[in-house]
Amino acid sequence: MQYIAPGATLGVMGGGQLGRMFAHAAQQMGYFTAVLDADADSPAGLIAHHHVRSGYLDEAGLAELARHSAAITTEFENVPAQALAALAKTRPVAPGAAAVAVCQDRAAEKAHFVSCGVPCAPHALIETAGHLAGIDVSLLPGILKTARLGYDGKGQVRVRTREELAAAWAELKQAPCVLEKMLPLAYEVSVIVARGHDGQVVHFPLQQNLHRDGILAVTQVPSPDLTPPVQQRAIEAAETIASALKYVGVLCVEFFVLADGSVVANEMAPRPHNSGHYSIDACDVSQFDLQVRAMTGTPLVAPRLHSPAVMLNLLGDLWFRHGDTEVAPPWDRILALPGTHLHLYGKASARPGRKMGHLTITGAMAQQARDTALAACDLLGLERF
Template sequence: MPLLPGVATLGVMGGGQLGRMFVQAAQSLGYTCLVLDPDAASPAGAVAHEHLRADYLDPAALRELARRCDAITTEFENVPAQALQQLAQSRVVAPGASAVAVCQDRAREKAHFDASGVACAPYAVLRSPADLATVPDSLLPGILKTARLGYDGKGQRRVTDRLQLAEAFSELGEVDCVLEQMLPLALELSVLVVRGADGQVVTYPVQQNLHRDGILAVTEVPAPQVDAALQSQARESAAAIASGLGYVGVLCVEFFVLKDGRLVVNEMAPRPHNSGHYTMNACDLSQFEMQVRAMTGLPLREPRLHSPVVMLNLLGDLWFDAQGVERTPDWAGVLALPGASLHLYGKAQARPGRKMGHLNLIGATAEAARASARQACALLGLPSEW
């Protein structure tokens, strides 16, 4: 039986912007929401019915969350898997601890891609300095990534030869790492796949992404440079990855398209994703409502893209002028643009590189959405060519 709106209470592990938008989607359906996060100024805690301020492994807080909630989700992948395991002893937890644990470790993630029959970049796992000698020459030049806790380009080093590899492994603390062969990339894309506890799977349209300095900058849907066959392959691959995990909820799978046209999977995130924020204005069901539906057992249906869209990620850099003086971006000008919808995350302090919000620009055509997005870039001081 589904956990019905207006009756059930939902819990969120994590209080960031993804939790905030999840809570808002759940509340619009009529659910009561509790957030567990240690930060007194958490964006999700500010909008939830209640904010439990405690560490993610605090036994009393976990008992309280389990006592008061009918189902619980996580809004970022580094919530301790053991906390999810404890909660799952008495409550629905989606995604489950075992799936999150795979996503928390690049080595296990790569192994799962292999097991799912989805190609990824050639790689090697390094667990000690002795493993450096076993690295095949074919993996250099490459990118060395920590197996755990890396995101938005953090915990990564580009290496061209064995000396640089050894130095980078030392700089990263000789923790478990994955070395990936550097591939000739044409573009990046991602797919949001949603899976229910009954095994039903639906996917969103393919999203074409542009990153700057390792952080997502622009998402376009429909993906302008991805043909129908490649889009179908990406959606089928994402579905296979989710099904192989026994996943429940929204999963984002990121891919590279190589210059020779091949598709390879990069990584996955066990939650709604920055590249899926366009769904809030361009689709009939947002990724956050889909997360609510999946974890509560409500019906899943194939989401419909009703408008072409460009999503612009808004980082804290926009709150400072060229001299570093703090300012307020020209929101009035931006919101005067056709199809513009602004989403700010309620963060009190802007910092360079910090995700402060996003801007969705929809249009009757992809060209119209792109034109509005470029006008927004000009108003905000963002690069307008991509």
């Protein structure tokens, strides 16, 4: 991999908020940017130097993105792997199609964890009625998840009995699924690593995450419940997973920490992650800076947390707190709180469940950031944590 210097154009597949924040980081470092997304109003497309308006598998669109770009990345795990493979014939692509393909399929993902010696929840693949009938009852209660195209709680159903499992599989249109045993969860953490073409790996501090309805609601850094053994096991597991994939780029691995202190891999995302957005304001190098560095062959540096932080996810529900009319939250009152950093994603309209932005609160000490974040929750009408 030859170093790609500022002044070149970097391409990204996908025009959502992750692509937007990648483009901001790249532009700050002196790169031009190109985005492929069919939506004329996509958040990343609106701020990129070039916006290729086409589908992910459109040959002409892929060729145009390649013409603009010295290297290409993805902002979304469900960009077709075959599109990345096509682009890789003429341009460096990071992460590569093979690694992304593993992350796109829960069964392949679980198999990869197992092959790496990383514990994951007991599970079984359900593709046929025979698989369904043969499920070991010890996996219940569990969570039935579609093997592909699931994120933010979509394509997931909790089941307690064989009858509920059969009904859930029918509800999911008998798509290939993975049934995961529900485990006694103490808390959730994620590890974000960046790995370069030369195999160098760096990581952020562990993030402790709180999900509501399958969507990330709150991230706290440093993790208030983390112990040194849990930290070591999670970091070693994430680095092993990335290295075994020969991964290049930013990878997030989510872990469950169980009541007995054991660490279990949940899932991974081949891109910067919602739980790492705090790094823009609380670290000297953000996850998006490392995404740019990894794809351009720029040396990676270990990020340092300079401020404890809490991140609150801002969903479209906040715009409809007082009825059916869309009303923006009181940002002036939020921004009057010390250490608040508001990031809105440039989406034209709000709707319930839609990620509209995030709010990062930094402080000199973790308790200060937490107290301010709780005050922000009260102003926004968010449930406290």
